[in-house]
Amino acid sequence: MSTLTTGRDAQALRRAATPDFFGWLEHTRAAGGCTRPIRLSGTLTAVEPGTGRVLAEQHTDELPDRTLYKACGNRRAAQCPDCAWVYAGDAFQVVRCGLTGGKTIPTTVTAHPVVFATFTAPSFGPVHHRHIPRHTCANRRRCDCRPAPCRARSTAGTCPHGQPAACFTRHDADDPQLGRPLCLDCYDHDHQVIWNYSSGELWRRTKQAIERHLTAVCRRRGIPHVQVVTDSGRIRRVPPVRVSHGKVAEMQRRGAVHFHVLLRLDGVDPHDRHALVPPPAGVTVDDLDAAVHAATRQITVTTPPHPDRPQGWPIAWGEQVDVRRIGPSDGDVTDAKVAAYLAKYATKSTEVTGHCSTRLTPDTVDAYADPEGDHLARLIDACWRLGRPTRHHTTRTAGKTEDRQGDLDPTPNEYAGLRRWAHMLGYGGHFLTKARRYSVTFGLLRDTRAAYRRTEHTDTADSDDTSGMVTVSTLAFVGSGWLTDGDALLANTAAAQRRERQRVGREELAHEAWSGVAA
Template sequence: MPDTPAWLTPLAVRDMAAKLNRPDFHRWAARARATGGCAQPIHLRGSVEYRDRATGELLHRYSTAREPGGVLRVACKTRRASRCPACAEIYRADTYQLVRAGLAGGKGVPASVTQHPAAFVTLTAPSFGPVHAHRPAAGGAVAPCHPRRDAGRCPHGRMLSCTTRHAPDDPRLGEPLCPDCYDYTGSVLFNALAPELWRRFTMALRRRIAKAAGLTLRELGETLTVSFAKVAEYQRRGVVHFHAVIRLDGPQGPATPPPAWACYEVLADAVHQAACAVTVTTPDAPGMPSRSLAWGEQIDVRPITTTGELTDRTVAGYIAKYATKAAECTGTLDRRIRATDNLDALPVSAHARRLIAECLRLGRMAEMADLRLAEWAHMLGFRGHFSTKSRRYSTTLGALRRARIEHNQRAHETTTGRLPLTDEDEVLVISHWRYLGQGLTPGEALLTAALTGTPLPPLNPLSATERRPDCPNWS
């Protein structure tokens, strides 16, 4: 069990011993395994009945009264690895299958899709001020951060140079060389408007491809489809950039080949032109005139092949890795900022605290209301979906979940009241459920990790006791 010492407190040990000595421990352990080792399971109380729709005969009844503590635990199914590593791993695996199916076929996508031009595209954010960075050099060496012989000092008296060779885990990475010079307003607004900038990029991309082929947009839609899957990644400085797989298909999606002129070179050229052309304008507020935001100068476009350095497996694994992460990797929280929170007391980095404060300040402006910056301050202004795809790229996460549920139902007898039904069965399901809470006590977290082999979640400011169900026989 990784990170066990941080969890091994006297309270956790006593809690674990009490759970092990309970007469219903084996039933509790079975339910822990059934949730896949979920670190933040949802607790429900209730019952479900299956009755014949024609006769009203009771076919089966399940009640949580038979469960330990009278509570049924179900997996939280979050995508955040900081909340629940076990459920996030399932989400990561599903994202991997979704992305790879669009490059290698499978999951309803024909194998011929491997012949379609595809590119791995990275769109970055612009600079909002120099920050400390890890700079790998040739031969495994590390280059100095910001070596400037004639850099001088900024208006606040700080040197705009750093000769430190930062390690990859240096806590200063992403921190501005001068926090007072850093453009916190621009950083927050870029995060808030990044989804709109991506939308405009996809529209411009289609226009550029149509222009290269000498077609109108309508004519392009009749001969070619631009499909994509993307994921957002937070850089250490607290701004998002996007990694995307962009593929050219025929008019019916991956089932049809693109026209002969639609090659990788056309796609790569259109990506560069579209990324450099699109901008988004920020709202105009008192004392803060509107400004134009665009992608950063670093635009990376590389071909995806079945063999070589950048294969379908490599790309799918890279995108899936970031699908389970959020802004907490930049030193902020993995939960929303509450009205009762003391910003100065939050366990966040100094850089993240200033970004959060800027979100809250801008969120109080009526002109910024549509950006919902205060609500998404913990995400440093970004409120878009972390992983998205176009409709025809490949299968969906919902389809993958349904397939997994059907497989589990065929392979195992369920203990939560479901019956192995066929399409011809006419069964009336009557259920009554009540939400009681979410989470595990420290002792239960240790036992769950030991029983299932899943990692312990990182300790965070919201203790498990704050999520415990409100019921008298909770244990």
């Protein structure tokens, strides 16, 4: 038994032996299961709304451990599995409500045309990959099909750097070589990190192109524009259809992001422009499918000039653009499957590439970046190098012009953000985004959950006295993490037990409901 385990058990025993142990467990319930909870100190004041009368006041010094615990809320499963589990649940609801309705979204959205599209990055050089030409397995999650050779080229020879341009290995699913370039020197690491950095702008223009394509379809079919009244009272003529999306970014093993996007076709209500109504009868899911393919073929972004590449980099989608239609509840691509799939990837980051770190600084970047290192080290080095300060100041001395490198200039480097997102291999966007009208917000789900927790153990007789109470907090950050490893063990174990009881309870209720229907 290690010293750490022995010390943790002793700390847990000391905590469990204290008279207020169960009060401490209840106090830490809000952060139970969190890896590094936030510790806050300050005053909690209960105020009567309207009058502002103070009903009660409490300082955190009166609480156990003289602090208030709050879950960190990190969405990354690699950083905090418990908070990521909560985030994944919210992400599932956000995605699912946009397909089936509920939680302020009308159920009529189930009749709207929807496609599930996957947009990938182009090739920046050959990499090791696992390809199965034909699946014979019954379950793709436990696929045991034999893959084809990685890159079987009998006449490939070698690259200009002397590396083999072919690979005859049949890679396993967990092979660390997957996603790694066949030749590190041939691979365009600069272009890949620039693609990650600019992929958000590429997506924005792609969605605009999809909507333009659908507007042109309506025009050809004689479907007129709709007149709506803006918030300022002006009348505008807008296209009769619009596209709402929910998008999740997923990092591939090679370190390039690709997007999984749900695209829902909505109509426009002339009397309420915020209402969710079906599109006109003359526009179908076939038109939405064609619009996605047309937009991905035509949209290309050229980035601003850089000292290392004055003409900029071309940013476009890869050839593998997959568009599937959301089918009935018993189909291969259903709303529940898509929502669960997107919610799972919303909690991931760069873990699949083998790199996982916090934001890099000039003091820590040397531990990860190396221009002569492996694939990930070169990607991080490309972010740091391309994001370097390239500003210069020009002065005139005795009729001559001098350039002093490193001085300030009104035109900074357009790629300076690459250093901020070097730990993300250049990608600085959110991993889950949505259109404003697509679905409910995370804020609404959090507020609903908080309101439920406040009234979960409140008796009906006392509910009227506290329903209108507002808590005003004046809190300051004092630290993060549990005070001891023993506290972490007890709080996280109690949280796991509560979740298990809730799961068993839900299963029992579902069984009773099904038994009643069957009877």
